[in-house]
Amino acid sequence: MVFILVFSACSDDNDDEGTGVPVENTSVSVVPDRTTLYKNPMLGWVIYAGLGSGLSDTFWEDYDNMPSSEGNIKVSDYATTLFIRGAWSDFNPEEDKYVWDEDVNTDPARRFKMLAEGAKERNLKLAFSFIVDSQDKHYNFTPAYVKDAPGMTGYVTTTGSVNVWSPYPDNTVFQQYYEKFIKAVAQKYDDPDVVQFISGTGLGKWGESHTVRYSTEDNAPREQVFDWVTSLYAEAFKNVPVVINYHRCILSRSAWFDSNDEQLAVAERLLNKAVDKGFSLRHDAFGMKSYYKTWEKNYAVNKKYKRPIIGEGGWVKNSHGNSIKNDGYASYADVRKGEFEDARAASVNMMDFRYTKNTVNGETYSWFNDAFPLIEQFISEGGYRLYPDRLSLPSQVNNGSEITIEHRWLNLGWGYCPANIPQWKDKYKVAFALLDKETLTPRYTFIDTAPELSDWVKGKPANYTFTRKISDVSKGEYVWAVGLVDTTKDNNVGIQISARENITPEGWLKLLDVTVN
Template sequence: MKAFYTLVILITGFLQLSAQNNALNEFHKSFTLDSVSHLRNPAMGWVLYEEGASFLEEHKNYDPEIFWEEMDEVDAANYANILYIRVLWKVMEPEEGKYAWEFNKEYQEYIRKAEERGLKLAFRIFFDNGTPDWVYQAGAKSTLEQPLNLDNDKQPYYDDPVFLEKLQNFIKALAEEYDDPSRVDFVDAYGLGRWGEGHGVTLKDQDNYKNVIEKVTNAYARYFKNILTVYNLSRNDWHYSKPLVFDKLGFLPRRDGIGSHWFDDTERAYLKELFPDKALIGEGTYWFGARDKDTTAHTKEPFLKDPRFPNMKYWTDALSVALDDALSSHSNTFDLRTPFESKVWIEKLPEKVQKFTTYGGYRLYPDSIVVKQDNRKLIIDHFWKNFGVGVLPNNHPNWNNKYKVAFALLDPKTQKVAHTFIDPIANPGKWLKGPLYSYTNFKHEIPKSIEAGKYDLVVSIIDNTTGKVGIKLSVKESQLIKNWGFIKKYSID
């Protein structure tokens, strides 16, 4: 008799478990990778360059209007995500407290056209032959003291207290205008030395080197709280920048020498120490302007004697080598650069342009999703991949892991979000090319405040500071609704 009751209990438990499993309707959804489309996601992709010449009076044959005319001839903005503005301090603040973004109509129009074309901005303010005269008139010393308007190889002493005081005031003003991630991707948070790359930093006292790096980078970190801050990776100051800038402040590395021997084995080893914790903002070494009309000519250019890449004979070789080097270095960005160089890339090397579009930076997508549903109760297993060589810099202090994997219910008629819920475990900033990232048994119950009815269950990566989709998924457009990946029709009783 006892055995009979035991059998009844076992059968009853089995039937209850079967009923529970039946109640949890299971649905499998697979997504199709889109490896071709141009994705306009933050801190990645092709970059157009303003080299600073447009705003200098001595370069009137090359101005902002010509820049956009020539870029538009090859639709360069349709391939790029960012306009990188390398510009001298004296252009941005020719008089103390008088800023280009407030009074310079040429500059304002230049920026307007970039934003009109859907480009984010990025900045490097540098001082090599470009510190405003009023800074020197206030008492700052330079490598060429008099006359003040003599700009022949003139650099400030970066440890001069007047220079540092005026620079920090400018950084504060720059942040007040541009610390906006809806407009700006990143700022080079240093800019000292030759071309702003940290080479040949002129100091009155070499013992002040560490202090200068701290003061300038700390000023950028103090005033820029929302956009990414980056710093040039260099063997010259690595012993300072590693602990003070990359570790303490969390800045991203930027390297301007990709595709050449200037980016040497030592610096490549430094980069390996930083990646994948920190995304690389990359730039090629060898570039040209409209003067180099024949890119197939065997010209006497510096890349001909590059000891690291000895087989470069033509400009197209140099560009191709640099792109492959950028990909092997896990770079998030690379440069179409100036108008004529962009034209060469797009017209003569279209397969290389597509290669970086496909693999450069990050390309995130859900591989598959399994949903178990019992009315308002959900259990979700979701699986993700990154098809790109780079990484989403989600852990930068100013982003603070704001990009989250989120599911939502959309009203199928209005396509508006009725309810959003985030998986707190999944972090897209940790996804690298290759592995499948699995998140299982994520449970969520739709609150009773959500009315019964029919919805579209969807998934995406949202910016948690805005609640909106922040990263466009790399899946076929037919599988998206308002940049949300469609999973299934969802009914609530």
């Protein structure tokens, strides 16, 4: 199919009378691209991986040759992000030593470098979660140098026949060491060109911020610890989004409670404090009807278009087996559909391809073999997909004169572009450019500061009128173009427009030839 640009003189269209748009403007209509995977920020499918011995040495080979219902595929062709979830002790085996250091050669460091290099080769951004608690693990997830530090206190649990140790998160020595680690991560990875998001808090069972044990053996330190750890992440990462699990037992000693209005109110109040600090949201029980329930669904609806949500399924084929029948699922194809429906109801921006070493019993394999059409449907409909469906611009411009451009934007996705998170404040803007006709690169760029990309939601076209005095522009022939630029990157395009054609290699949407006098 061919991209269509429709040009018509506004002077011949009575609909524009009285709008303030000069009659000599020319109208441009744009046909959207509804299917292409755009690797735009905070959008798309997320590949999961870890640093422990459960990670296959052939990870990338396996994922580059994944069997699917459509034949062998390359998983990274459908994803935007590689999410590395690992133990703090794997990321930071010795004090001031980290897996990304060239001289650190532990097995987790070798795996980390393999994953990070492979992600870069496949145009995937990284994401991280740093797990502190050793509950249900087979080795200590907190580094030995922290465990052995004077004044450190913690507790022992047993996984199978293995005793493992975890710190009390209200211990001040622990907090000092964890702060040092998180700040070291931020110094290296608070880089939105490399990292998609950072998942906090790392505390609690499985790092999911529930089943947290304190030195007091009650919840008395809960809010102090919550305030400390959320401030730590929010202050460390100024440029990369940070996310928190909107769990009903957030930083509570409990793993779950079904109906407790008082505790649910506490959870909502704490989570709102994190959101106010700039946290975005994630949940890891999508599709689990016994754990992703009315409270969770309502919280997601309440934060719709205020913060982006990352969806992660809860059922694990390799370990849960036929337990899915308790939720009314007959097969893992049904589970995938249940996860998808929960994700759509929450208007999520991102979904998960979780990892299992036994690939054929893993969630990624299941998605590509049991629910491939849903993968493609999420790429098409999930998150955000932005384009201007119609614009009005002048084809003749005189230096010293004021021009008027009208433009209307649509979002075809059920999510939104989270330009309203603090880490992205004033980062992404609409810009019009006069492109060189030969190189198709911008000679002059004009930012329209009025549009907020986070306002663009499905079913609600956003209209704008941009006026600008043109001066000191060299006479000649140019091409009008529009782009969604990153103001921190010299106004280069930062978000790809979902238009079918006429996109330059740099991401500008060509609109109209223009003569400047």
